[in-house]
Amino acid sequence: MPRFHRIASLVLAATxxxxxxxxxxxxxxxxxxxxxxxxxxxxxxxxxxxxxxxxNTAVLATLSKGRNLRTAYLSITRGGGGQNLIGPELxxxxxxxxxxxxxxxxxxxxxxxxxxxxxxFGYSKTAEESLRLWRHDTVLGDVVRTIRTFRPDVILxxxxxxxxxxxxxxxxxxxLAIEAFAAAADPKRFPEQIAAGLRPWQARRVxxxxxxxxxxxxxxxxxxxxxxxxxFDPLLGRSFGELAAESRSQHRTGCSRxxxxxxKAYAQAPCSPPCSVGx
Numbered sequence: 001m002p003r004f005h006r007i008a009s010l011v012l013a014a015t016x017x018x019x020x021x022x023x024x025x026x027x028x029x030x031x032x033x034x035x036x037x038x039x040x041x042x043x044x045x046x047x048x049x050x051x052x053x054x055x056n057t058a059v060l061a062t063l064s065k066g067r068n069l070r071t072a073y074l075s076i077t078r079g080g081g082g083q084n085l086i087g088p089e090l091x092x093x094x095x096x097x098x099x100x101x102x103x104x105x106x107x108x109x110x111x112x113x114x115x116x117x118x119x120x121f122g123y124s125k126t127a128e129e130s131l132r133l134w135r136h137d138t139v140l141g142d143v144v145r146t147i148r149t150f151r152p153d154v155i156l157x158x159x160x161x162x163x164x165x166x167x168x169x170x171x172x173x174x175x176l177a178i179e180a181f182a183a184a185a186d187p188k189r190f191p192e193q194i195a196a197g198l199r200p201w202q203a204r205r206v207x208x209x210x211x212x213x214x215x216x217x218x219x220x221x222x223x224x225x226x227x228x229x230x231x232f233d234p235l236l237g238r239s240f241g242e243l244a245a246e247s248r249s250q251h252r253t254g255c256s257r258x259x260x261x262x263x264k265a266y267a268q269a270p271c272s273p274p275c276s277v278g279x
Contacts, residue, residue, distance in 0.1 A: 030235045034110070037068045044070035046150055047111070047209070048143070048177045049158035050169035051120060052079040052098040053251040056158060056209055057109050058229035058244035064110035066231060066240055072112035074146050075102060076139065076173045081120035082254045094253060095120065101250045109247040114150070116142035124168030127161075131172050140183065141193070143176050147184040148198040155181055155206040174208065181206045 045063050049055055055073045064071040080095030089097055099115070106113045118134040131139075147155070159165035161174035183189040185202035194200070210220045232239040 030237070033235060034065060034068070038070070041068040043067070044072075044150065044152045045154045045156055046072050046074055046147065046152035046203075047156045047158070048074045048076070048173060050076045050167070050173040051082065051254075052077075052102045053248070053254055054158050054170070054173075055105075056211075056244075057105065057247040058241055059156070059209060059227065060106075060111040061109040061243045061247060062227060062229045062231070062240045065236065065243060066233065070112075070150075070152075071110065072114055072150050072152070073102070073106065074114040074116070074143065076116050076134075076143075076176065077118050077120035077169065078102075078115060079120050079254060081122035084253045086252050089253075097253055098251075101252065105247040105250040108250070109243060112150070114146045116146070118142070120169070124172075126168045127171035127175055128168075130168040131175070134172070140176055140180060141190050143180040144184045144190050145193055145198065147180055147203065148193060148201045151201045153204050155203050157206065157208050158211070160208050177206055 047055055047060060052075055054075070060071055060073060063069045078095035079098035080091050080093075082094065082098070084090060084094050084097075087097075102113050116139050118139045121133055124130045124133075155177055157174045157177045159170040159174045161171055161178055163171070165171040165174060181203055185200050187194050187200045207225070210224060229244070230239055230241045236243065
């Protein structure tokens, strides 16, 4: 095989992997200091949602750059079923572009990036339809593998596992997070991963990053955890909100051009008992 073809094959194989991590560049002394500070901090958070641009970049930036936690975003799909505001590409072509948009966003907010094998087939009215077309057991195994690989202390979902999520994919992503929270700790679930060298992992908690879209959105539940995502960082010379806005601006194909940052983010249990969400 010619050398060029061998290189091209390696590139295509690499981009087909379910999990891709964006290398965080060291651009200046402030970035270097942030990375050194992270070495002294233990803790990790896996943020999980359905599509590119579903993630709360303000939360990712604050956790990664402000709290110095290992932070990652798991996007269940690569967004090929969405809209394209800047070009004609749809389907697989759009998914490839949106994959690169996610990686570009992570290079700015400092989080890592993971995917599953699920395909974005467009709008879905129900979670049941989404899980059926995604092949539930396969995509659940992908989520479990990510948890066992990244080993998060906390799993944070963008959506609740019910109709409040507003889209079958959104609801299904939260359902998968809750199911994988328990399955990742059980060595009898997906034993082929254990045989391949991964170990069971029990995250401490799974929480929902309560969203408040619009001025009349209901407040978070009493007792919710609160995270200030608008803090100015003198080392970076900017606020985490500004960093989040730059990160979010990488979603050029599918994201609206206007975005209003709310200065605080909230997290609460994603469902009510008997749903087990923590220990």
